[in-house]
Amino acid sequence: MQSVEVDAENIIRAITPALDSSRHKGQAGNIAVIGGCREYTGAPYFAAISALKIGADLSHVFCTKDAAHVIKSYSPELIVHPVLEESYNVREEDKKMISSKVLAEVDKWIERFNCLVIGPGLGRDPFLLDCVSEIMRHARQSNIPIVIDGDGLFLVTNNLDLVSGYALAVLTPNVNEYKRLVQKVLSSEVNDEDATQQVLSLAKQIGGVTILKKGKSDIINDGDTVKSVSIYGSPRRCGGQGDILSGSVAVFLSWARQHIEAAGPDSNLSCKNPTVLGSIAGSAMMRKAASLAFSNKKRSTVTGDIIECLGKSLEDICPASS
């Protein structure tokens, strides 16, 4: 079985909303990244700022107090909420109370978000991950799409019920994260001979989530058809590119959902699954920006350089003034 290379640029053009001066703040997307702890601050920043640079109106980060000041200082464009807590800061007897408080802080906002990105720089603190599991359950109750990457995939791989059967979830594993998922869900090793069949089985087994498997070609599937995105790309593998991807998928997923809701059966796209469309668009956009950045900066390309190329990449495919 082979995956089918899709016309990703056509999908990007179809789902990207027209800009119109009668629209108001928030209509082009309000995204939240759940991540950022004592150890990691770059990843949630990269994911959140990428969402803005692609065209979301508002981008939030929910992180620990330790991470918040640093992430805020990277850019005044983000709204950063210092609400998560790690075990080292919490006494055993206070855990229940603090967990409720964290959840209440996120709940104040959650209905306004078009998509959550869970995982960039989240870390693996057990108490923090327990809180994030609850946030995922609330998001799911409110039908808010979730893109899961990094330590979010560590959490989900060990707690498959968090996403099982949730069609609005996207998992974006890299080689190692994919390996752990396959071992856990299919109780087997990664099979490169029939990669397409295996990723299909994986998505089916988890129950209709969309999997964006990152690699030389990105493979996208929702347990039904399998698509691939191979255009563009860069040989540079600096850390942080996965964070750009997760933020990009979040925005395009939101736009695809609006497009499908508005166009209904009139959409000229054969695929009607917003998580698949968002994954394809996010993958192509990330690869185009990485390719553009690499052509300028070569070996010295870093993630920030790629983020600076998101705007031009989207404009090349889908001009804003048209």
Place this chain on the structure above:
Amino acid sequence: MQSVEVDAENIIRAITPALDSSRHKGQAGNIAVIGGCREYTGAPYFAAISALKIGADLSHVFCTKDAAHVIKSYSPELIVHPVLEESYNVREEDKKMISSKVLAEVDKWIERFNCLVIGPGLGRDPFLLDCVSEIMRHARQSNIPIVIDGDGLFLVTNNLDLVSGYALAVLTPNVNEYKRLVQKVLSSEVNDEDATQQVLSLAKQIGGVTILKKGKSDIINDGDTVKSVSIYGSPRRCGGQGDILSGSVAVFLSWARQHIEAAGPDSNLSCKNPTVLGSIAGSAMMRKAASLAFSNKKRSTVTGDIIECLGKSLEDICPASS
């Protein structure tokens, strides 16, 4: 009833002070933004830096300790005072003492300011808002103009006496903030059919404040005539643009007041209300900068990009060397 599109560029040229090497620091404007708390740091930064970029000599921020380090880190150009306090940091029995302390800190400076901007990133903490109410009362006693946006509008909508009858106050509501104001003040819903009449009633009812209603066209009125600014603009709705506007209005309002005081009846402007003139100039300047930024950055335009275009926008309309 229709609003009248004004020649905003002519107003900008009339009120912008000539630059002259005999002038000294502070004469082109000393602005203070009251805002910035644990949650928000971008908004007060955007308002304060915009004031400088338009041409104010000094720009201050009064915020909480949590916010101060971050705002300072955005730019060494601002003077940031870590003086506000939120409830979570204050014991009940200390509230009166701390409130007096906060007020004393602001009072040391208040007479030097040409205009206050109240609200960007202020948050909604009740204790903090009580302190800010007192700051507004002191500003009013000293006849210092006040531009009110964001959470400042939340405060004022629930405490109309803070601005009622104060001709040096400007309210800059967006769609949602305007809706709440109309509900509270006029006990009715927003009427898009006769928007001009409604905004006029609103300004009259609050008692001679100036309202700058943001939208596809910006509508400005002081309970007397109603003006609109429709030139330029951008379809991008990224968060933070309202903060640029409030900082810009503060500077132009200060300049308009100086112009009216100096020129008296000799001013060739038909409107002599500095809050209306400042609102018109701020609106046009923000829209021109947003338009310029959008022509460069398209969908990836963020608020910082617009701020970078303020200087060129003003120079295009009113060259400094002439």
